[in-house]
Amino acid sequence: xxxxxxxxxxxxxxxxxxxxxxxxxxxxxxxxxxxxxxxxxxxxxxxxxxxxxxxxxxxxxxxxxxxxxxxxxxxxxxxxxxxxxxxxxxxxxxxxxxxxxxxxxxxxxxxxxxxxxxxxxxxxxxxxxxxxxxxxxxxxxxxxxxxxxxxxxxxxxxxxxxxxxxxxxxxxxxxxxxxxxxxxxxxxxxxxxxxxxxxxxxxxxxxxxxxxxxxxxxxxxxxxxxxxxxxxxxxxxxxxxxxxxxxxxxxxxxxxxxxxxxxxxxxxxxxxxxxxxxxxxxxxxxxxxxxxxxxxxxxxxxxxxxxxxxxxxxxxxxxxxxxxxxxxxxxxxxxxxxxxxxxxxxxxxxxxxxxxxxxxxxxxxxxxxxxxxxxxxxxxxxxxxxxxxxxxxxxxxxxxxxxxxxxxxxxxxxxxxxxxxxxxxxxxxxxxxxxxxxxxxxxxxxxxxxxxxxxxxxxxxxxxxxxxxxxxxxxxxxxxxxxxxxxxxxxxxxxxxxxxxxxxxxxxxxxxxxxxxxxxxxxxxxxxxxxxxxxxxxxxxxx
Numbered sequence: 001x002x003x004x005x006x007x008x009x010x011x012x013x014x015x016x017x018x019x020x021x022x023x024x025x026x027x028x029x030x031x032x033x034x035x036x037x038x039x040x041x042x043x044x045x046x047x048x049x050x051x052x053x054x055x056x057x058x059x060x061x062x063x064x065x066x067x068x069x070x071x072x073x074x075x076x077x078x079x080x081x082x083x084x085x086x087x088x089x090x091x092x093x094x095x096x097x098x099x100x101x102x103x104x105x106x107x108x109x110x111x112x113x114x115x116x117x118x119x120x121x122x123x124x125x126x127x128x129x130x131x132x133x134x135x136x137x138x139x140x141x142x143x144x145x146x147x148x149x150x151x152x153x154x155x156x157x158x159x160x161x162x163x164x165x166x167x168x169x170x171x172x173x174x175x176x177x178x179x180x181x182x183x184x185x186x187x188x189x190x191x192x193x194x195x196x197x198x199x200x201x202x203x204x205x206x207x208x209x210x211x212x213x214x215x216x217x218x219x220x221x222x223x224x225x226x227x228x229x230x231x232x233x234x235x236x237x238x239x240x241x242x243x244x245x246x247x248x249x250x251x252x253x254x255x256x257x258x259x260x261x262x263x264x265x266x267x268x269x270x271x272x273x274x275x276x277x278x279x280x281x282x283x284x285x286x287x288x289x290x291x292x293x294x295x296x297x298x299x300x301x302x303x304x305x306x307x308x309x310x311x312x313x314x315x316x317x318x319x320x321x322x323x324x325x326x327x328x329x330x331x332x333x334x335x336x337x338x339x340x341x342x343x344x345x346x347x348x349x350x351x352x353x354x355x356x357x358x359x360x361x362x363x364x365x366x367x368x369x370x371x372x373x374x375x376x377x378x379x380x381x382x383x384x385x386x387x388x389x390x391x392x393x394x395x396x397x398x399x400x401x402x403x404x405x406x407x408x409x410x411x412x413x414x415x416x417x418x419x420x421x422x423x424x425x426x427x428x429x430x431x432x433x434x435x436x437x438x439x440x441x442x443x444x445x446x447x448x449x450x451x452x453x454x455x456x457x458x459x460x461x462x463x464x465x466x467x468x469x470x471x472x473x474x475x476x477x478x479x480x481x482x483x484x485x486x487x488x489x490x491x492x493x494x495x496x497x498x499x500x501x502x503x504x505x506x507x508x509x510x511x512x513x514x515x516x517x518x519x520x521x522x523x524x525x526x527x528x529x530x531x532x533x534x535x536x537x538x539x540x541x542x543x
Contacts, residue, residue, distance in 0.1 A: 028225065028252065029079060032108045036064035037254055037280065038453045038460050039072040048093045048327050049308060049460075051073070052086030054134035056141055059085030064323070068381075071455065074108075077120055077311035077320040084141035085320070087439045088131050091347060095296060095328040098115035098303045098426035101261040102325030104460075108398060109178050109250040110318030116250035117179035117316030117332040118143035122259065124305040125171035126298055127210075133306075136166040146179045146191045148173045149211045155189040155220075160212040161339025167209035168233075172297045174206045174259070174270055178250045179316055184218055190229040194218070195234040202249055205236035206273055206288075208296045224366075236287035237524060239463045240272050250318050253277045256285075263330070266292050275462070280451035282464050307540040325460035331371040333423065335454050335463035339385070342435075350449075356440045356473045360388060364432040364463050368423035373458055376422035382415040382432070383450040387470045390436040395419060399427040405434075438470050445470040 023473065030258045043061050064072045076106050077085035091220040095101055103122075110116055127133035133147045142151055150167040157163050167250075167369060174256035180201035181193045190196040199205070201293040207214045215232045222228050256275040261268055274285030297305055307328065311320045342359040346426050355358065364382065368375050383391070393415070419430055438446075450465040 006106045030112045033065045036066045037106050039070040039325045039454050040485050041457050042073040049087050053132045056084045057086050058083045059087050075322040078313045081317045082140050083313045086310045094304045101328040103259040103328050106323040108321040110317045113247045116318040117314045118312050119176045119178040120311035120320050121146045121148045122174045127169045133168045141312045142192045147310025147312045148245050152232045160217050162411040164212040165427045169210040171209050173209050189229050195232040196230050201242035201483045204240040206238050242422045263520045273415035281449050331375045331376050331459040332369040334367045335461045335467040336365050337463035348468050353469045358438045362434040362474040366430045368428040372422040374422040378419040378456045382452050384413045385447040387439045387445040388436040393434045396431045398429045441472050
């Protein structure tokens with residue numbers, strides 16, 4: 001049977017970690033735990049992070065309550081007014097600045113909108129105080145600092161270099177600022193409320209908390225006989241803001257952030273909202289890339305830095321929570337999902353189509369790229385495409401025996417599994433494979449992009465199966481009304497626009513021949529699949 005591709009121009013319808021401690025409980029806090037995305041477990045032996053030991057830190061570890069994201073724990077940084085919290089990587093899990101690194105996490109900033117305060121920060125630091133690093137507070141935390149910036153409560157501080165010493169030292173911070181601090185003049189003196197002058201009210205930005213270059217001294221003159229006083233604003237690098245949604249952080253949603261450290265270029269790229277909070281599907285997000293001066297965060301040239309999270313509240317407050325899903329250096333792993341149409345021998349890419357009866361193969365491939373540990377205890381719950389009857393399923397490893405999967409475990413188009421083998425440098429890939437047949441459908445069945453999560457105690461990674469459609473198999477007669485030929489070579493496209501009349505020939509391997517009697521308009525040609533203007537569909541000669 002002769003088969004070729006024809007593009008038809010017509011439309012056919014168709015450590016030291018403790019959990020469970022809350023300084024303040026409310027419905028928003030409960031909602032954050034109940035909707036928590038998949039993350040890693042924190043309260044375990046050889047934990048990746050430890051709660052900060054600074055005297056005022058209120059941070060804690062909390063088990064989340066979302067049944068769809070088992071084993072996930074959150075760092076609870078703040079939940080009430082005038083709080084300060086920190087959590088830092090342990091010595092063994094500091095970031096190696098001599099190699100490329102990726103860090104991924106989810107942030108939750110409550111639902112207070114314009115009344116939120118004050119935000120959180122991701123920080124890399126080599127402060128001599130280590131786990132006890134903190135701004136130099138006196139009697140209570142200062143919201144404007146976000147737990148990392150300098151403390152502007154002394155109106156007599158005339159030297160910016162001394163002012164910067166009240167921040168966490170030898171550090172770089174990426175702030176998520178939910179509260180505008182924009183006072184000026186006399187009203188700003190001693191109030192720690194001017195860092196955001198000239199900036200969007202809610203923003204993401206970065207700089208060096210312990211560097212005098214980060215701050216601008218502003219003077220309130222005392223006149224000829226009086227004494228001058230001072231307050232400070234701050235330079236913001238790599239700003240991300242949203243003019244359409246000015247309160248885009250404290251909106252009752254989880255937000256994903258990915259940071260990528262380029263050790264050669266010495267740059268940090270941070271991408272905000274690169275995964276959909278409700279579906280988990282990857283999206284483009286908003287990115288900024290900033291240079292990092294290692295002399296400012298690693299003056300001893302150790303090649304390493306402690307990383308972690310800080311946060312504060314003032315009179316205004318919010319629930320601040322963090323869920324980690326990718327930690328630097330521990331396990332570097334990735335996952336990919338793909339679909340192959342075996343009947344027509346082509347990949348099914350985003351927004352493409354298959355036809356009822358087509359044989360298909362689904363692949364979910366995991367890659368171990370390196371790290372200090374093997375990638376072990378990997379669990380997944382695949383979201384399988386609808387409209388496919390599955391015939392077989394297995395997991396193939398780079399080394400070792402194939403792992404069989406039970407089709408009876410597929411429930412509501414979901415397949416839960418645990419990989420029998422760990423992945424490491426010797427056994428560096430695992431591929432989950434499913435084979436099946438596209439069901440008979442009476443009208444087009446659309447499958448949205450399906451997120452699939454592979455989680456372990458050290459890494460959570462995602463593989464999104466692209467969106468595609470399953471079309472019914474339909475018969476359509478094409479009658480030729482003109483002798484003007486359109487010759488299509490093997491798998492070559494041709495377009496028929498409205499009003500055109502065409503004569504079609506097919507070129508097999510041994511040379512071009514006309515479809516028998518096609519020119520006489522007596523024999524029909526079957527077009528397999530639902531047709532849309534401008535789309536390629538497979539046709540075949542009727543027996």
